[in-house]
Amino acid sequence: MPPFQRVAILGMGLIGSSIARGVRARMPGVGLAAADRDPAVCERVRALGLVDHLAEPGEAVRGADLVILAVPLGAMEEAMAQVAPALAPGTVLTDTGSSKAAVIADVGPHVPAGVHFVPGHPIAGTERSGPDAGFATLFEGRWVILTPREGVEPSAIARLADFWRQLGSTVETMDAAHHDLVLAVTSHLPHLIAYSIVGTASDLESVTRAEVIKYSAGGFRDFTRIAASDPTMWRDVFLKNRDAVLEMLARFSEDLAALQRAIRWGDGETLFRRFEASRAIRRAIIDAGQDTDAPDFGRRH
Numbered sequence: 001m002p003p004f005q006r007v008a009i010l011g012m013g014l015i016g017s018s019i020a021r022g023v024r025a026r027m028p029g030v031g032l033a034a035a036d037r038d039p040a041v042c043e044r045v046r047a048l049g050l051v052d053h054l055a056e057p058g059e060a061v062r063g064a065d066l067v068i069l070a071v072p073l074g075a076m077e078e079a080m081a082q083v084a085p086a087l088a089p090g091t092v093l094t095d096t097g098s099s100k101a102a103v104i105a106d107v108g109p110h111v112p113a114g115v116h117f118v119p120g121h122p123i124a125g126t127e128r129s130g131p132d133a134g135f136a137t138l139f140e141g142r143w144v145i146l147t148p149r150e151g152v153e154p155s156a157i158a159r160l161a162d163f164w165r166q167l168g169s170t171v172e173t174m175d176a177a178h179h180d181l182v183l184a185v186t187s188h189l190p191h192l193i194a195y196s197i198v199g200t201a202s203d204l205e206s207v208t209r210a211e212v213i214k215y216s217a218g219g220f221r222d223f224t225r226i227a228a229s230d231p232t233m234w235r236d237v238f239l240k241n242r243d244a245v246l247e248m249l250a251r252f253s254e255d256l257a258a259l260q261r262a263i264r265w266g267d268g269e270t271l272f273r274r275f276e277a278s279r280a281i282r283r284a285i286i287d288a289g290q291d292t293d294a295p296d297f298g299r300r301h
Contacts, residue, residue, distance in 0.1 A: 003159040003160075007032055009033070012041055014134050020051055034060055060083075066094070069093070069097070072232050076095065095121075120147070122169065137168065140168030258270075
């Protein structure tokens with residue numbers, strides 16, 4: 001049995017539209033409502049038939065027993081303020097943002113009495129965005145982290161966890177601040193590095209833009225995939241998770257300086273140890289089922 005009977009999704013980009021598709025595929029009979037502030041997105045949602053009811057935010061959430069804020073981090077507070085008056089007691093409220101402390105600070109003060117706020121983060125996505133980019137299996141085999149605040153009704157947490165499991169995810173709970181540090185390492189910092197490397201290559205005066213594209217090796221090619229992610233979403237991530245990102249960036253800068261010294265001094269042993277340790281991390285990710293061990297990451301040729 002589905003844990004919710006009517007789900008309302010605010011924001012119909014990659015994540016929101018994938019949730020809608022997943023609910024359609026795995027929880028038939030569950031009512032779906034949605035809202036998005038972009039008229040072009042709303043037009044595509046209608047054309048694709050992703051939901052039963054598309055309306056303004058306050059109307060979309062009316063009668064829903066699960067409301068999901070799937071908007072960029074910078075839009076969370078505004079979206080919550082729009083729907084707060086329409087949320088009925090007993091509603092479970094969650095989100096999909098990748099900085100939980102920021103979401104709690106922005107959304108928490110607007111949560112009406114009797115509404116169960118359980119912040120969440122599905123660790124899934126692609127470099128594409130918009131309602132056409134979503135797919136029903138996006139969350140299969142992926143982690144969803146819930147960061148419930150103290151005093152939240154346990155049954156609300158259990159129902160939300162069941163919802164994500166029915167979409168194929170594995171659910172974990174943790175403290176919001178710890179989540180933000182972990183994601184700063186595993187997601188936010190890699191994106192920041194990718195944006196920096198691609199920008200550096202593009203700005204080099206001694207290499208033409210055509211050569212950068214023409215001779216892209218596998219490493220640079222994969223950095224460009226990450227750097228192609230939604231700029232609005234990632235701008236908000238770095239601003240909203242500023243402290244954790246800066247902490248991890250300082251640690252990374254120290255480690256990068258150590259590698260720089262090893263190269264300058266011809267210290268091959270240090271370089272080899274670091275590279276061997278990195279290979280072990282890659283093997284562990286594959287063993288955990290978070291990627292494929294197929295050649296060239298499973299790309300078709």
